Amino acid sequence: MSKITTARLRAMKQAGQKIAMITAYDATFAALFEQAGVHSILIGDSLGMVLQGEASTLKVSVDDIAYHTRCVANGSKKALIVADMPFMSYSTPEQACASAATLMRAGAHMVKLEGGDWLADTVTQLTRQGVPVCGHLGLTPQSVHVFGGFKLQGRETEQAEQIKRHAKALEAAGMQLLVLECVPSKLAADISRELSIPVIGIGAGPDTDGQVLVMQDALGLTSGYVPKFTKNFLAESGNVRAAIETYVAEVAEGRFPGPEHSFN
Ligand code: KIV
Numbered sequence: 001m002s003k004i005t006t007a008r009l010r011a012m013k014q015a016g017q018k019i020a021m022i023t024a025y026d027a028t029f030a031a032l033f034e035q036a037g038v039h040s041i042l043i044g045d046s047l048g049m050v051l052q053g054e055a056s057t058l059k060v061s062v063d064d065i066a067y068h069t070r071c072v073a074n075g076s077k078k079a080l081i082v083a084d085m086p087f088m089s090y091s092t093p094e095q096a097c098a099s100a101a102t103l104m105r106a107g108a109h110m111v112k113l114e115g116g117d118w119l120a121d122t123v124t125q126l127t128r129q130g131v132p133v134c135g136h137l138g139l140t141p142q143s144v145h146v147f148g149g150f151k152l153q154g155r156e157t158e159q160a161e162q163i164k165r166h167a168k169a170l171e172a173a174g175m176q177l178l179v180l181e182c183v184p185s186k187l188a189a190d191i192s193r194e195l196s197i198p199v200i201g202i203g204a205g206p207d208t209d210g211q212v213l214v215m216q217d218a219l220g221l222t223s224g225y226v227p228k229f230t231k232n233f234l235a236e237s238g239n240v241r242a243a244i245e246t247y248v249a250e251v252a253e254g255r256f257p258g259p260e261h262s263f264n
């Protein structure tokens with residue numbers, strides 16, 4: 001497989017081929033995951049929770065993401081590497097450019113930021129200066145204290161329409177990929193249909209252009225609370241590579257996520 005680019009992901013959407021994305025934070029897993037067929041690797045600020053043991057993503061720094069991006073980039077040859085912009089690292093377009101520069105120099109091909117149309121100018125500035133942007137709407141974990149918990153978003157019609165408007169505004173501003181987290185399946189299906197860029201879901205039902213999972217969830221490396229939208233692919237596969245091959249195949253065939261992993 002040749003290098004995966006944003007153009008390639010868009011062509012996959014047009015061809016109806018599903019995109020498989022997963023988080024990774026080091027070279028070992030990055031290499032295994034892309035050998036298993038994932039198209040994109042996300043250095044998520046979920047690392048604050050799964051690696052650092054924090055209760056939220058808020059303490060993660062640009063340097064934390066840069067360190068893990070370098071580790072992933074060193075293990076990766078072809079996947080599209082997306083690095084999360086941490087909490088309060090993109091409050092202004094200027095700050096966003098400085099943060100993104102650090103992450104791109106660490107090996108990212110694209111940065112991801114959480115939020116709506118108030119980021120339009122930031123998305124345009126980053127894109128103009130050579131930084132492709134992935135948006136993140138729905139349940140945006142950096143706003144957990146505004147939401148009052150990790151909850152489904154976009155259940156009411158008005159809120160759903162608002163998420164849709166934000167998605168369209170950011171696409172118009174230059175956003176090239178969108179993650180939709182924890183929204184009703186129908187809303188995710190509508191947004192995926194109405195945008196021409198690929199939409200990657202997590203807890204967003206089967207009718208998006210692709211899926212993303214936190215690697216610890218996909219491998220059952222969890223203790224305590226396990227979100228409804230995740231699946232342990234290691235349980236039925238026996239080794240890590242086979243587990244992620246199964247994840248990629250089930251996404252491609254539309255078998256994951258099933259109704260039991262989705263919100264209706
Ligand atoms: O930080 C992360 O891992 C993420 C994914 C859950 C989309 O943002």
Ligand code: NA
Pocket residue numbers: 044045046057084
């Ligand atoms: Na994140």
